[in-house]
Amino acid sequence: MKLFRGHFIVFLLLFTGSGFAQTTGSFTVNGDFDKYYPVTFYDGGWPSNAITELELGRNNVHENSQWRGALMAKFSYHTYAWGSGSDFISANINQGYSSAPVSDFIAGWKDGTSRNSTLRIIIWLRGGGTTYYYTSNYAVNPLVFDTPTSGVYYQEPGGPDHSYKTSLDAYVNSNGLSMNQSAFFQKPIKTSRLQVTPDGWSxxxxxxxxxxxxxxxxxxxxxxxxxxxxxxxxxxxxxxxxxxxxxxxxxxxxxxxxxxxxxxxxxxxxxxxxxxxxxxxxxxxxxxxx
Structure with a gap:
């Protein structure tokens, strides 16, 4: 009976821990080097009522080509999924030394579930045969859309078509959440008081x-x-x-x-x-x- 209990406890721990198993992998974004292509990531934490944590990395600045550049980025997200009121995407982006013309890898991101329940966000990543490595706390199943189908790169179900980007969106930068800032909010902020300390006055x-x-x-x-x-x-x-x-x-x-x-x-x-x-x-x- 004790042996059975021991095996049962081990089985229970393995079963309950499987939902939180770390997943790792890599993918390559092809297309043109000066363009950023849509890559979608699954919100694996959604069915478990949890936040999905996705890390994208490139340690070796010479991977794919000499001085292509390094990247460390972390995304935390929970998709809208056609009705959830707790949706958000937050990003922390840091890049190491890179030579011109490479200065960044991420051009923007978006929740791709405004009119569907695919549980996928979209991140625009630099192409040209650039490899990215990922780690996540839940399955993210990246899908790369660097080749158009009938002129469309990614068709958001029930939503707009998404093509490549040629420049960074205003909220994106190469070092941190927001250029020289500690946070970036895509939705309105409600507060009873806001204190700003400027360098001088008029x-x-x-x-x-x-x-x-x-x-x-x-x-x-x-x-x-x-x-x-x-x-x-x-x-x-x-x-x-x-x-x-x-x-x-x-x-x-x-x-x-x-x-x-x-x-x-x-x-x-x-x-x-x-x-x-x-x-x-x-x-x-x-x-x-x-």
Whole structure:
């Protein structure tokens, strides 16, 4: 009886641990070297109500070609699967030394289950015969789509067609979660308080030595550049985003400059009003003369 119990316990441990077994493997993305192709990964943790952890790595900078580059990336994700409200994808991307033209391997990612239950995310990876090694806590079963079928690389079931990328999406960089940041959020953030500590503030506008730009100068600048001085253009914002602290400082600077212009305009207005009063008196006196 004791022997049976021992075998039963061992069998139970093996059975319960099998769902958490680490999986490893490798795959190669072909196609053109300067393009990033969709590779889908299964959300193996979904059936177990767990988060899937996927690690992508390239230790050898000379793998596939001289100085192709190194990569260490970790993705944690839980797919939407046509209705789950707890879906997310977080990424930590770090790359080692690489020579031009190679500077990155990952161009973007997306949950590919907005209208299906395939439990697959999409990661765009550099092609050109680049090999990637993966480790995961659940089965991820990578599928590479580097060859088009009828012009389509990957057809998201019930969703859009996905082709290759030629550049990185705005939220992607070569070192960490987000360039010089500690986190990146794809969904809105709700908070009762947000404290930002900028490097400086805009009170220098009120310094007597500050050269306040004239309205004529501002008008000329706007005609040429289509935006205010010191304020980033629409293209810059789309490419780089904005620094909240720096943008608030800049906007306050514009408010302070506008305030100084309004004060000056108000002085001019009051002076004109006084001159008008004098002129009215003179006109009235002229009318009274015989």
């Amino acid at each position: 009170d220098f506008v009120f310094d007597p030595a500050y050269q306040l730009p004239s309205l004529e100068e501002i008008e000329s600048y706007i005609k040429v550049n289509k935006h205010l001085p010191d304020v980033p253009s629409e293209m810059e914002v789309k490419e780089k985003g904005i620094d909240v602290g720096e943008m608030n400082r800049t906007l306050l600077q514009k408010v302070e400059e506008l305030t100084l212009h309004l004060i000056e305009q108000n002085k001019n207005y009051n002076q004109l009003q006084e001159e008008i009063k004098v002129l009215k008196k003179e006109v009235e006196m002229l009318r009274r003369k015989p």
